[in-house]
Amino acid sequence: MIDKASPIPIYYQLQEHMRQMIDTGVWKPGEPVPSERDLSEQHEISRMTIRQAMTNLVNEGLLTRVKGRGTFVAEPKIEQPLMKLTGFSEDMRRRGIEPGSNLLQFDIVEASADASKHLEIEPGTDIYRISRLRLGDGAPMAHELSYLRKEGLRLTEEELQGSLYEAVETQLGMKMAGARQTIEPSFATEEEASLLTIEAGAPVLLLERVSRLESGAPIEYVKSIYRGDRYKFIADLER
Amino acid sequence: MIDKASPIPIYYQLQEHMRQMIDTGVWKPGEPVPSERDLSEQHEISRMTIRQAMTNLVNEGLLTRVKGRGTFVAEPKIEQPLMKLTGFSEDMRRRGIEPGSNLLQFDIVEASADASKHLEIEPGTDIYRISRLRLGDGAPMAHELSYLRKEGLRLTEEELQGSLYEAVETQLGMKMAGARQTIEPSFATEEEASLLTIEAGAPVLLLERVSRLESGAPIEYVKSIYRGDRYKFIADLER
DNA sequence: GTCATATGGTTGTCTATACCACTTTTCTTT
DNA sequence: AAAGAAAAGTGGTATAGACAACCATATGAC
Incomplete structure (x- = not known):
């Protein structure tokens, strides 16, 4: 044992x-x-x-x-719980909408100042960049720009279809520990507006997420823009 | 030593x-x-x-x-989780901001269609209405409009200063079980803008929350407007 | 029976030591 | 001067033992 x-x-x-x-x-x-x-x-x-x-x-x-x-x-916790924030796909299905995804970009780039800060690596280090358009019943709902640490990872387009987290955990032999996510309101820029087929200046939600491994190292940095007119964030809170 | x-x-x-x-x-x-x-x-x-x-x-x-x-x-953590079922005050203190509150309204009204739907009661039933301006370091951060089921509760203005949840749990002899919360972006209306001392049309976060007791009965329905320029929603997610 | 006491079991604290894995610095070799 | 090797320093893990503080129960005297 x-x-x-x-x-x-x-x-x-x-x-x-x-x-x-x-x-x-x-x-x-x-x-x-x-x-x-x-x-x-x-x-x-x-x-x-x-x-x-x-x-x-x-x-x-x-x-x-x-x-x-x-x-x-101990008696099962009521006091110090974990909250669940539903993922995009699950969230869509819950509302009876069919989730979809359009891969816009998938390449390796040098980390920008912004990305390197969140991923806690040196600027200029090679990282994966994944740009995806998230769809609900075929209509654009959000644009998602992900950066992943490259070291130890060998990603293919196929793996982007499945669970990205699973691929990471398998290849690195380490589990994801959690993530920190911030949500704030913003206006759509020209570029974002055209991607989401909305008007520039329309209300959107800007979401940033940093996911970490058990070791504490950040592995993923995601910056997403959600349409404000079509998307609502739902969080189930426990205590 | x-x-x-x-x-x-x-x-x-x-x-x-x-x-x-x-x-x-x-x-x-x-x-x-x-x-x-x-x-x-x-x-x-x-x-x-x-x-x-x-x-x-x-x-x-x-x-x-x-x-x-x-x-x-360690570097001081500014970003602390909000997505637990904590109130505004606790959330502010965690970020090192002194919370404050201005009571604008506190009375008993007949439930509107909107409120009765969320509280799962008959329209016209008496409920508490609490309108508060939430302050952070003296500056307006959010406007909060709460509706509470009246049955079994006898609230005073003093109790609004302390923890509302505690008062509810004590008086009803039942604990809060959790809440469902939605967040979406919006623009400030004229009225909201003047309350929050921002310009009409500025980006804000519209938050709605329904809190439930252990019995499953909804006890509180809150509709809040948060300043988009000053407030960021932060969630720590676990797996 | 009742109360005080002893006893054995539990977690809480503390010591001294040892070795490992990793990082930085220093020294040596080339 | 550069590259490599060795040494020194750091936290990480593990051991064996000791005593203190606390709790429940059994045992005793009355």
């Missing part, structure tokens, strides 16, 4: 093992998990290492420690 | 000491902090204990560790 010879840290193996026990319901909310000393003896791992694994899960809110009593599986 | 005889844990004393060095600007963002081994010798504290203090600060986002290079004071 836990391989001490593995290059993967022991504490991490144990941590993920415990996470699985919780996720799969083998360990149920409110129930105590084995004590640190028990786990230490069972797995022949130092207690400090056990603690390192458990501390991470406590910080994530999956476990609760009570001095003198033990460590327990 | 650090008292080993104190009942307060050593790691905690060191942790708070380091926090102070950062808060007061003695240690500036981007600069390296003393290495773990240095601190260990200086304070005659085991390196593992030093690490416990620093790990907490890393988890809080105040420090950044880089293997092989050192530990650094």
